[in-house]
Amino acid sequence: MGDDGKLQLYIPAPTTRPGDRPDFSHIHIPPAGLVARPEPLTDHDAMRELPFQLVRVLDDSGAAVGPWAPEIAPETLLAGLRAMLLTRVFDERLFRAQRQGKTSFYMKSTGEEAIAVAQALVAGAGDMSFPTYRYLGWLMARNYPLDALVNQIFSNAKDPLQGRQLPILYSAREYGFYSLSGNLGSRYGHAVGWAMASAYRGDDKIAIGHVGDGTTAEGDFHEALTFASVYRAPVILCVTNNQWAISSFSGLAGADSTTFASKAIGYGLPGLLVDGNDFLAVWAATQWAAERARRNGGATLIEFFTYRASGHSTSDDPSKYRPVDEAEHWPLGDPIERLRQHLNLTGHWDDARHEALLAELDQTVREAVKQGEAIGTLGHGKPHLGEMFEGVFKEPDWRILEQRRELGI
Amino acid sequence: MAEMSMIQALNDALDVMLTRDPDVLIFGEDVGYFGGVFRVTDNLQARHGVTRCFDTPISEGGIVATAIGMGAYGLRPVVEIQFADYILPAFDQLVSEAARLRYRSNGDFWAPITVRSPYGGGIFGGQTHSQSPEALFAHVTGLKTVIPSNPYDAKGLLIASIECDDPVIFLEPKRIYNGPFDGHHDQQLKSWAGHPAAEVPEGYYSVPLGKAATLREGREVTVLAYGTMVHVAQAAIAETGIDAELIDLRSIVPLDIEAITESVRKTGRCLIVHEASRFAGFGAELSALVQERCFYHLKSPIERLGGWDTPYPHAFEWDYFPGPARVAKALRRCMEEPA
Numbered sequence A: 001m002g003d004d005g006k007l008q009l010y011i012p013a014p015t016t017r018p019g020d021r022p023d024f025s026h027i028h029i030p031p032a033g034l035v036a037r038p039e040p041l042t043d044h045d046a047m048r049e050l051p052f053q054l055v056r057v058l059d060d061s062g063a064a065v066g067p068w069a070p071e072i073a074p075e076t077l078l079a080g081l082r083a084m085l086l087t088r089v090f091d092e093r094l095f096r097a098q099r100q101g102k103t104s105f106y107m108k109s110t111g112e113e114a115i116a117v118a119q120a121l122v123a124g125a126g127d128m129s130f131p132t133y134r135y136l137g138w139l140m141a142r143n144y145p146l147d148a149l150v151n152q153i154f155s156n157a158k159d160p161l162q163g164r165q166l167p168i169l170y171s172a173r174e175y176g177f178y179s180l181s182g183n184l185g186s187r188y189g190h191a192v193g194w195a196m197a198s199a200y201r202g203d204d205k206i207a208i209g210h211v212g213d214g215t216t217a218e219g220d221f222h223e224a225l226t227f228a229s230v231y232r233a234p235v236i237l238c239v240t241n242n243q244w245a246i247s248s249f250s251g252l253a254g255a256d257s258t259t260f261a262s263k264a265i266g267y268g269l270p271g272l273l274v275d276g277n278d279f280l281a282v283w284a285a286t287q288w289a290a291e292r293a294r295r296n297g298g299a300t301l302i303e304f305f306t307y308r309a310s311g312h313s314t315s316d317d318p319s320k321y322r323p324v325d326e327a328e329h330w331p332l333g334d335p336i337e338r339l340r341q342h343l344n345l346t347g348h349w350d351d352a353r354h355e356a357l358l359a360e361l362d363q364t365v366r367e368a369v370k371q372g373e374a375i376g377t378l379g380h381g382k383p384h385l386g387e388m389f390e391g392v393f394k395e396p397d398w399r400i401l402e403q404r405r406e407l408g409i
Numbered sequence B: 001m002a003e004m005s006m007i008q009a010l011n012d013a014l015d016v017m018l019t020r021d022p023d024v025l026i027f028g029e030d031v032g033y034f035g036g037v038f039r040v041t042d043n044l045q046a047r048h049g050v051t052r053c054f055d056t057p058i059s060e061g062g063i064v065a066t067a068i069g070m071g072a073y074g075l076r077p078v079v080e081i082q083f084a085d086y087i088l089p090a091f092d093q094l095v096s097e098a099a100r101l102r103y104r105s106n107g108d109f110w111a112p113i114t115v116r117s118p119y120g121g122g123i124f125g126g127q128t129h130s131q132s133p134e135a136l137f138a139h140v141t142g143l144k145t146v147i148p149s150n151p152y153d154a155k156g157l158l159i160a161s162i163e164c165d166d167p168v169i170f171l172e173p174k175r176i177y178n179g180p181f182d183g184h185h186d187q188q189l190k191s192w193a194g195h196p197a198a199e200v201p202e203g204y205y206s207v208p209l210g211k212a213a214t215l216r217e218g219r220e221v222t223v224l225a226y227g228t229m230v231h232v233a234q235a236a237i238a239e240t241g242i243d244a245e246l247i248d249l250r251s252i253v254p255l256d257i258e259a260i261t262e263s264v265r266k267t268g269r270c271l272i273v274h275e276a277s278r279f280a281g282f283g284a285e286l287s288a289l290v291q292e293r294c295f296y297h298l299k300s301p302i303e304r305l306g307g308w309d310t311p312y313p314h315a316f317e318w319d320y321f322p323g324p325a326r327v328a329k330a331l332r333r334c335m336e337e338p339a
Helices: A074-099 A113-122 A136-141 A146-154 A188-201 A219-230 A279-294 A335-345 A351-375 A385-389 A398-406 B006-020 B044-048 B060-073 B088-098 B134-138 B151-163 B228-240 B257-267 B282-297 B324-335
Strands: A128-130 A207-212 A235-241 A271-275 A300-305 B024-028 B053-055 B076-080 B114-119 B144-146 B168-173 B213-216 B221-225 B244-248 B251-253 B270-277 B303-307
Touching: A074 A113, A074 A136, A074 A146, A074 A279, A074 A335, A074 A351, A113 A128, A113 A136, A113 A235, A113 A279, A113 A335, A128 A188, A146 A351, A188 A207, A188 A219, A188 A235, A188 B060, A207 A219, A219 A235, A219 B060, A235 A279, A271 A279, A279 A300, A279 A335, A385 A398, B006 B024, B006 B044, B006 B076, B006 B151, B024 B060, B044 B053, B060 B076, B060 B088, B076 B151, B114 B151, B134 B144, B134 B168, B134 B251, B134 B270, B134 B282, B144 B151, B151 B168, B213 B228, B221 B228, B221 B257, B221 B324, B228 B244, B228 B270, B228 B324, B244 B257, B257 B282, B270 B282, B270 B324, B282 B303, B303 B324
Parallel strands: A128 A207, A207 A235, A235 A300, A271 A300, B024 B053, B024 B076, B076 B114, B114 B168, B144 B168, B221 B244, B221 B270, B270 B303
Antiparallel strands: B144 B251, B213 B244
16 A cells, blocks of 8 residues: 555455465464354344354364354264265266266365255255355255266256256255356345245245355345345355355455455344354354244354365366465365364264275265266267257247247157 | 226236235335335235235345245245336346246246336336336246236236246336326326226236237238337327227237237238337347248338337437327338339
8 A cells, every 4th residue: 555646456366376385374263162152042233243253163183162062963973974075075076077078067065065064964854055056065965866966967868957957056946955056146135035935924944045255246145135134034144255266366255354254244134254164163153043043033144264175167277376285275174074083083983984984985976977877978868859948938838839849849 | 897097907916916815925115115106006015914015125136036035935926126227137137047947947946926017118207217128028038028008908917927937027018007198298198097998807817928919900001019009009090090900919928929920911011119229129029020920921011110229318208209100100101012
């Protein structure tokens, strides 16, 4: 900042670029267990410090500490670990499938698995998530069939979406997973509307909406927060701050100036800042916000602080815009390793079982991919061509019927 | 039967549907306590309660996004965008979400929403209260676009739109809310009183989407119109004495292609009129369809009349608006013999 009488246009930039040593010294990581946990119906005005305090439960030794430490049955934690691992194994395998030409596109959730998996396990069966494309863990935690995922990714005859949608943009109503789209943020307001509908009917279901850090700059984000606040909608609005939006660092969405969680203050909502690589913290924060929502306390904004350990998608090379080894230096570690460490520490898990589970999941994924390949990969074994014309409207009009005939179907 | 203006008929449709179906609810800017800037939702909040008809923030994108989420849950929201000129902040929601939800999710989710919006000129509203954006929606696969021209249709089409499981853009020609304006802005205004289409049945009925109405049978030329232009065309036909067949499309998606082709094949001539500016307007699609399907029946070139290709100009409202004199001129051009 100069004061020579001339204005200067400020363009933000990340602290490091390719070739630099990764540097996260600007990120302050407090010890686990320090942040107070208010009663969920506390007035938002009395919680204005929360969006600036990182809620962490797992300490460096893997112990669950502090007031946010949730009571979770060991078998649920093991189910969470399994779903996170399955997500990672599946991502690795299907990313490679894209490289082998079996599909057009893929996106991995690597480093962010705890968020979707913990939320899937803590949310009610009737609740609806409005996911981002790094939310596969929800489906894994809820035992969505792997075959159906693979078939969707391969756009083959058994694709549940019948070849109409880009790979990984799933829809699974019965599993509480709303239809994904490649437009960012445009379902955030749907989560609010869905939650308002539940309240309108006097039901007990809540919605969980998701965007990434970059999408907080979209109007949809602010519109949804306004409606959520005005109508006290039973919704949890989440921001996964994984530091990167393709090649744009989170500072381009305003992260250099404040936390994303703190945006809640302007809307008169509680905001939680949560270690997104800490399965127990994600669980605890979601549970807190869900309780508040279900008791008519309205919406909560949660920022999950994490790191996108993979590239954006199969279409970019992150080494072109950030240090290639940045992920290894992320100060909050890896979500799978941290839950594994916790389970090891509490005596519910060990390395031998972990290796055995990995091998089992690898085999399971291989088999799912194999069945998908047998049906067809991109461009082969496609759904019936007539599917192209289905579902435009509930009933086709004459245009659709004429065009079908033109194609001879 | 009761005699109603279009506003009363629309209000009645909403009242009927709020009473019939607990999943129907209404929201939008100023629609609740106040009853809407054009009074279409007058008294509905008092009669049905605040959760059935309520006010929203000034956020068209937020209104439509909320409606889609509610629709996905299983409700049938009817939202008002105060002027069609303000619908553009919601365009992404309509195009990328409402129109695509059923298709991309293979029927897992859909958006049975109705988006009502007053549109069109003739009220000295300048360029932000006068536009006719129907072609923008007609081009979007997955949306239906409905435009009534009288109280009877307004009620029946709105009920059909609310019951429709696809998203419907329901454009209300605000110039004819209170009377069948025929474009003669310098003459005394008529109310709906005494007009046959102002006789509106009480209670429930619907007018199917995709069925045009032949308002006047004729042998010499087919006139395709919708909204306010139906009445302008009617006046021009009467003034020229040309034996025209007047078709009120009532919905442009779905489009009653059979009624159009049957009529043009009979008359051999076609005039298309709309308020929206002409270039790439919905008339372009109509013209193309008529040419493709009726070419060998045509005796003269298809005429296409619209607003000029300028933004809607405040002081020049009646120079811009395709009034009866311009429609009459176009009708006469249709009838000209080749030189």
